[in-house]
Amino acid sequence: MEESKGNEFIQMIRALWNEQKKREVLYLEALKRDGMGPFRRILSQGHLSALLFQKEIRAVYDYFKCFLNDKELADHNQIASRTSLQLLENAHDKEEVVSCLKKIEAAVIQLYKSVRSYLEKEPEAQRLMDEHLLRVSEFYESLCKLESGNRRNFGLTAAA
DSSP states (O other): OOHHHHHHHHHHHHHHHHHHHHHHHHHHHHHTSTTOGGGHHHHHHHHHHHHHHHHHHHHHHHHHHTTOOOOOOOOOOHHHHHHHHHHHHHOOSHHHHHHHHHHHHHHHHHHHHHHHGGGTTOHHHHHHHHHHHHHHHHHHHHHHHHHHHHHHHHHHHHHO
């Protein structure tokens, strides 16, 4: 990997890892909330996937590390994580929690699409990133369904 492309890759993979860290923290925090009911299953799956994806992203990063000059992946994203947590803390109902989680999932999807272009000569790493992208996209779609289901239920309740 040429040096300029390598530096871009470093930034993208670090950003992706940090976004997965935010997912981990947000899903865990959402799990701690009361009243999440049947929503708890998707929250626990989201949390576990974030943990697994961080580990796999680190493996991809470590594979390329011998070609790159960079510091270790670490949680340099504490401020952004705190900001995301504050958004979640300000969410008062399920719909607001879902909206907060959808935002992080949308950001993660965009990062996966960006990172993918750097892996064109590494089919195994590209396959792994594609699997992550597919799974995160599924979470995003599930959250969209939950959000629209909550709106329909709210509309029926308000009309009654």
